[in-house]
Amino acid sequence: MTALSRPPSAVKSGITLQPHHAICTTHHAIMPLTLTSPHLHFTLNPQAATWSLHGTQLNAPFIEDAWMQVNYQTPISALLRSGRRKHISLQTWPKAQINHSVTFSPHGELQQITLESGPDANRLFYKIEFALPQEHPLFLWRLTIENRGQSPVQMDRITLMQAGFFPKRKLLPEPGPLSAKYRRKPIGYGAIRPHPDPGKLAFFTNGWQSWSFTGTLGTDEWPVGTSLGFMAAPMWFNQGTPRLRKRGRFASDMFGVLGDRLHRSGILAGFLSQKQHFGSLEVTTDPIYPALALWANGDQARLEPGAQISTDWAALQFVNLDDPEPLAPYLDAVARENRVQPSIPSHQPSVGWCSWYQFYQDISAEKMRANLQSAASLKNELHLNLFQIDDGFQAQIGDWFNFSSGFPQGVAPLSSAIRETGLNPGLWLAPFIVHSKSKLRRTQRKWLLRNRFGVPVNAGFVWNNFNKALDLTHPEALAYTQEVVRTAVHEWGYSFLKLDFLFAAALPGRHRDRSQTRAQALRRGLEALREAAGPEVHLLGCGVPLGSGIGIFDSMRIGADVDGTWLPTWKGLRGLFKEEYAMPSARNALQNTLTRAPLHRRWWLNDPDCLLVRPESNLTLAEVQTLASAIALTGGSLLLSDDLPALPDNRLRLASQLLPLIGKRGRLLDWFEAATPHLLRLDLENATGAWYLVALFNWADQVMDISVPLEKLGLSAVDTFAREFWRGSLSRVTDGLLTLKNIPAHGVGVVALRPATPGKAAYLGSDLHISQGLEVIQWLESPENLRLRLERPGKAQGVIDLYLPRPPSRVVIQHKNIDFEPLGEGIYRIPVDFERVAEIEII
Template sequence: MKMENEFLALNFSEKFATFELRSKIFPETWLKSSFEIQCHCKGEDTELIEDFWSISKIEHLEAIDMGFGILEMENLRLETEFRNVEVNIRVGLEQKEGMAFFQLKMINHGSQPIFIDQLVPLKIKEGSLSLGKSRKPDLTFYSNGWQSWSKTGTFHRGDKQHTTLIGRFQNPQIFNPDTPRHKDGDHFSGDMFGLLCENTQKIGLLAGFISQKMHFGSLETRLSPNPSLRMWANGDHARLDPGESIRTDWACLSFVDLNDHKPIRPYLNTVVKAHKIQAEISVPVGWCSWYHFYQNITQEDIEANLTSVLILKDRVPLPLLQIDDGFETYPGDWFDFVPGFPEGVKPLATKASKADLIPGLWLAPFIVHPKAKLVKDHPEWLLRDKNGKLVSAGFVWNTFTYALDLTHPAALDYACDVIRTAVKEWGFEYLKLDFLYAAALKGQYQNPTKTRAQVLRSGLEALRHAAGKDTIMLACGCPLGSALGLFDAMRIGADVSGYWEPHFPPVSKLLTKEVNMPSARNALQNILTRAPLHRHWWVNDPDCLLVRPDTELSLAEIQSLATAISLTGGSLLVSDDLPSLPEDRLRIAQVLLPVIDQQAQICDLFESQTPSLIRLNLENASGFWYLLAVFNWKDHPADLMFSPQKFNLPLDPIYWYREFWSGEIGKMAMTSPIIFKDVPAHGVRVIAVRQFQPELPTYLGSDIHLSQGFEIGEWKVTANQISLRIDVGRSANGRISIYFPWKA
């Protein structure tokens, strides 16, 4: 059987139910793969592998609009030696993009339940993948983490994927329990989607699921000279009863051009179509209580900062006022308040609304503190293991926590009642919903036919229904795929903190290499590596900006955090005590407003484990310019170089540049790159780059806005005269730089 379009040729072996996918765009680019199902019945493991399969029936389907693309499809029925199991595979080629799609369906025709562990639409063995003609391939693997806080990055041959030293404390929060974590080199895993790259030929293989409604998807690769790649849907030991069937989410494969500055955009757009995502909200901008007050907060603290927000609104407009944790007695008891909030949080929402601010509230509807009254009052709502023991949701609030079993109708009703009350009775218009992974822990669910992905997805759908379509919702601590199409914004990285590395006395030294724990370093990692998701799947939430001088962050580290948050375009929430913030630190936040809200190009995303190069193409009345940033991730001062080649700029022109944090101005060309000497550890240099045209006046930038151009509302050049207008939507003062070709 053969299918093809202008991009791909797909051939099936009817005898063995294996397939070969070849690129028509890239020479010597192909893969050979098979399918696999792992399940068991009556206590005996049963592994259905390609050796047992052949194609017994092929049904051609006309081109069908699947919502995410028009597919020319075939339905394959596989013959196995297990007569009580029917396996069907739908295969399709998208007509406008070079993407192949696969979906497995399993039907139980027997008289006994079947318990499903893995459904595998992709199994590429070593020697069965070619990405071009390179004799010495430079292979990397872009690994996407499971949930908001899980590290995402690109690994090289010789690297080792990080495993935590504090597994019992952290594993439930960070890792999909069915995605393997390997300690040996060259062996990597990821969640939902990944990209296997050959960087000499600049060819990649993207593999991923376009949704996570049915199962959590996992990937695993070995980066040998002949790499392997396996991708599967986690069955979670869910029970498939006689007469019932289960389908995987659609899986897709695509060979991509790594010279394209957005090589995974077709996949991201396919996911958008599959979920009918419309990222129409304005980027949230405001103030958050958490990183100054943490849980030691009172109503008076919120009111003092509300007053400061109003005082500062002309200079630093922060329209969102978000109350974070600390108002409730214990997570789980959401209608009981601590003495610092004697009237609850409703009066604060009312005050914020009357002041024309957006009232926001943090909630964690699926996780439960062990001291919460809910534990004693409704023990049947809590998730347990097969022995009846409460399942740990990880170490939070200095204790091991529990989780609601959302397949218990009353537990889900309670979570929805909390959301409904916060919106419709208390008056909050913005909800930050945290620790959402707790609905997808491994355990013995009351409904054993549901996968963890199904439980979480249905729970999140219920929360959205309870909140209403007009409430702005941010997901945090959430498996990414589960929230698609339901949430307006998504936390995409670890919590920030006032320390560069994880800091938890007295064990801080043991935790410096922990990559998922709160710290500025860890927050910055995913701000960069998940930048492509912004304005595709949602508004990226990079966590808060801290600018106050009394943290352990250096000024250079604060500038790096501000630069990364601003250039990647996501939410901007300041989390300092505004009444006590010095003017020079307030200005760091001020120059980020209005937010840039563009999709940044991370130039070394698929080459570096922690990228260091950002490029934005910007244009307004002042003309076209590039905004470029280079970070020094070393623990000591280092020289940073800018050159047109590093950022894939046109090589012929000579460029003006202006560096924002220092104000340095100069020229750059292919033969004369810029070198900034002794940039502090963890520091950054960010430059606006404009083409040098000796006969034309040129706007070079300012210290008014980090973009060094957004501040220009009008720019007109006539004979020996320039007319310009500064407009940043706030009061501002500063210096602008202009090149004049005219003699005085």
């Protein structure tokens, strides 16, 4: 039983009102208190120690009689006084003092109620702040705990909210014809409803760190876990978030969305930051009695006498699941709370090359220089701006100042060589994790994070080794990580750092500073790395708990590692790992590339991991095209990771078709309908007019025909031109149903949709760029002719397709007549072959 159980009875408490802020009003102590915004209505019931939240619109979601609770431990000596160490508090609010005020914050004006309660049996005092922003459809609250006792306490679990009942099978059987008497809502546990009427519930779960599964799961589905136990669980899962094994019961990290697929509404619950604690959620999606719990993990951090700690702000948002940007209010509030640089939305994602997926650790300065020469020759054609050296240059993980035999002069000379080509030099580091065979582990044992028995904690099985972690509350260990980063930037000359395996600093253990939570230790470490690097260095986070990195990293890996196989494989074994969604594979990389697309340009620039285009991998051409399409249409960075000198021209062309990057994130139309979305829509516009780029993914293991009503794409069912990019097929949708035939297994159709306008020419698309339109920079139509200008980096060769209201007499490109191909119904295909710019006139 992971969720808390609240006794059905509620104890009344005496309450007084005391002004606290300059702008303050007083209420009768016995009456409920309220806050109202244009979006939400909040009610506080001090007598029952509960609160409720309702929307201001008809049939909005609601939460009734939610309650809070604090679990903590006192020293062993407390056994002699009270006979117990574990305590539960805040179920009632004794001696409460309440004030109602108006405050101001990064989220604008807040209508706020502050409740102060205490002491409890161990002289802990509590302050709860409830706030409604007037400018945003959010509800915010947080808890501050102060220890005015004589002894330290250890914080276990700080429950900010529980609404609904988490049943035990022995007490409350699954609903059915023979258990009708159990269908009545349990009394005293509150209620949560994404819609007033029962519906079809599901939950969007957010994984702990970069590689952890993120997606929407329904009542009949199982939670995503792992069978790899201690080999992988420390890396992929937050220790404070339950790993559940029951259908329809799910957990999440930082935030999640409980929604109703039938009524198209939901409730987002989460935290605005993870600076103080890692936040966890648990839900049950039972349509009769759904429940949600939200808590901060105390990690048994010590709260000394006279000290206090505040949780991060918790947040609730009522969600319209069909809104074009359903999570935007929450995601934008997180960005404000973490002071994300205002320039992040305008930054350009990286386009470059990475050594890892071709060479892995088998790299050398010679191999790097060979690929650097190829990258320099392709720089203009592929818009490359980054050349990143990955794992393998160092003697061992942790021994960053000692180099492998392939780098006898270190990596400083390579950074100079990279800069000379006009590319930015990038370097991989993993400063928080330590290989068991490293010199660092042997010589600096006191720096290692240890468990309560004094044994170094397990940081997971990587590099055929069970690794260890640094304790970043140890000043010397923290200083060492800073020196590693400072040296890489200021002595070796690298302006781009990929910092990997950062979860290691957040593993459970007994820190040297026992007052620090895991979240505080990690955040402190990340801030130290940013300070060492300086503000101008581009930091890419990887393998890091997402909430901890907001406001620190310029880019963030948001999914599992890609690989040259569709499904996870280890030492030639595949079937055993099909359900391991955090292991490297193309399928797993795609999962979060799609489901975490909304984070792009809000919290950072998304890094979907590398694109592998070489024909020698175990990926089919269709699977490579799916990877390419997802990367291109979600807006993140694009790094190639093949041996560039060995790439054939047709695979280089595939990469060039994605460049320059579109840079915009598409909209996932079915983000709440399936674990892995199938439909993505990206709206584009330029001189040719507006059009819609739609991706239809086939996740099946066989060839499929896919039909989608235009209305499901959010488009009007009007006469529409449709051009599919990868196969170049053309069709005209006149019945409101878009159909793509024979999409390969694990393949994708990328379709440009343009409404047909009678008597007017239309650009239908090309094979020059995946956008099927952004290559056009000028479009001038007159009764006499049509003039258009195409622009591409380097040399371009392919075809463009046009609809022309009357047959052309000739087509002129760069002052030369060109043959063209009529395809019927006024559609014409024109071959193009040009360097950088093509001037086209159709007469």
